[in-house]
Each structure stands twice: as C-alpha cells, then as structure tokens.
Amino acid sequence: MKLHELFEQFDNFDLIKDKFLELYPDQKDNIIGHEAAFYEIKNISKKSYLPNEDNMSIYVKQTEDDFGSEEEKETYVHVSGYVPNDEECVWWAIEFKPWAEWLNYPIWEENFKEFSKEELICHILWKMTFNGYSEEQVNEKREELDASVKEIDDAIENGTIDQITIPAEEFFKQIEEMGKKDE
Numbered sequence: 693m694k695l696h697e698l699f700e701q702f703d704n705f706d707l708i709k710d711k712f713l714e715l716y717p718d719q720k721d722n723i724i725g726h727e728a729a730f731y732e733i734k735n736i737s738k739k740s741y742l743p744n745e746d747n748m749s750i751y752v753k754q755t756e757d758d759f760g761s762e763e764e765k766e767t768y769v770h771v772s773g774y775v776p777n778d779e780e781c782v783w784w785a786i787e788f789k790p791w792a793e794w795l796n797y798p799i800w801e802e803n804f805k806e807f808s809k810e811e812l813i814c815h816i817l818w819k820m821t822f823n824g825y826s827e828e829q830v831n832e833k834r835e836e837l838d839a840s841v842k843e844i845d846d847a848i849e850n851g852t853i854d855q856i857t858i859p860a861e862e863f864f865k866q867i868e869e870m871g872k873k874d875e
Contacts, residue, residue, distance in 0.1 A: 693804075695750060696741065696795040698813055705730045712814045715769075719818070725825030730817060732826055733791050742793040748773040748784065750794070752803045752815050771819035773797065787822045788834040794820060 702708055705727040713720060751774045756767050773786035786794065794816075803812055823833040847853040858866075 694796060694798050695816065696738070698799060698809060698816075699734055699795070701809060702813060708810055708814055708817075711810045712817070715811065715814050716818055722825075726817060726821055729821045729825045733795070733817075733820065736792050736795060740792050741796045742790055744793065744796045746773075747775050748786065748789075748793075748797050749775070750786075750797045750799045750803075750816060751783065752800070752807060752812060754806065769815045771815050774800070787819055788830065788837070791820060791827050791830075 708730075709723065709727070712726060713723065719726060751770075751772050753770050754767060755770045756765050758765075773784035773789070775782050775784065786797075799812065799816075807815070820830075824830040843856065844853070847856050
C-alpha cells in the first residue's frame with residue numbers, strides 16, 4: 693500500500709486525532725498544526741505526486757534508544773525510508789523529502805502486522821511534520837540546513853573552518869555547564 697492510499701482511508705483528522713494524542717501526548721498544544729498538515733497532505737492532487745525514483749519505502753519500527761543506562765532507555769517509534777538492495781538494507785532520513793514524494797512511497801508490508809492503519813498514519817504524520825506543519829515550513833528548514841552545510845563546506849575549502857566551529861572538548865564543556873545551571 694502506498695502512503696496516499698493510507699491517507700485516502702481517513703476522510704478527516706477527527707478519525708485519528710484521539711489516537712495521535714494517545715501516541716504523542718506531548719503534541720496536545722500543536723494538534724492544530726498536525727491537523728492543518730493532514731489536510732494539506734490530503735489536498736495534494738494525484739497529478740502532483742512526484743516519482744519515487746529512489747525506490748524508497750516507508751519503514752516504521754518500534755525501537756529502543758541506545759543512549760544512557762538500562763533504566764534510562766526509552767522505547768519510541770522510528771519512521772524512516774529504506775531502499776533494499778542486494779547487499780544490505782539502507783535506511784534514510786526522509787523528513788525533508790517533499791510531501792508529494794512521500795505520498796508515492798509504499799509502506800513496508802510488515803508494518804501492517806505490527807501497527808494498525810490508524811497508528812501508522814499517526815506515526816508517519818508525526819514524522820512528516822517534524823520540521824514544520826506545512827510543506828513551506830519544511831522547505832524553509834531544508835534550505836536552512838542546506839545553507840549551513842554549504843557554509844561548512846566553503847569554510848573547509850577556504851581553510852577557515854576554525855572560525856565557525858569550536859573544538860569538541862569545548863562544546864562538551866559548554867553542555868556540561870548548561871546542565872549544571874539546570875540543576
């Protein structure tokens with residue numbers, strides 16, 4: 693099933709709102725943004741869908757973070773793209789991909805065994821809105837990221853990288869000091 697087919701099964705946001713807030717209770721204050729994104733995505737015309745030239749699929753997996761002690765580990769749902777190939781399965785961050793491209797991605801079949809369709813659309817919508825509640829906001833974030841990468845690449849090429857970065861030791865020291873202020 694492609695993502696657009698999943699969206700077609702939910703006529704309005706009210707059908708998933710309760711499940712969304714159950715899965716993402718910290719998003720209560722942002723629910724209007726998620727709802728607006730849901731309708732923006734549903735209103736993308738099929739003629740506007742972008743081709744899936746990378747053979748990308750959507751993969752949703754419940755996973756455990758690998759940070760901290762055993763007591764601090766948290767379980768969360770990871771949404772990513774994957775492109776299977778002969779040697780290995782490559783996972784991709786797809787949150788900056790155009791929504792019209794997402795809609796053309798198939799959802800990995802195994803996901804329907806682990807999650808309901810309602811849960812899948814909620815997890816995928818959350819990932820799609822991670823960088824903004826409209827495609828315009830996501831594009832702005834992508835452009836900011838691209839500009840930062842270009843700035844770093846240019847600084848490396850020009851030998852001025854030390855003017856825009858700090859040594860890792862200094863960074864970690866600053867983080868540690870920030871943590872002490874919070875205590």
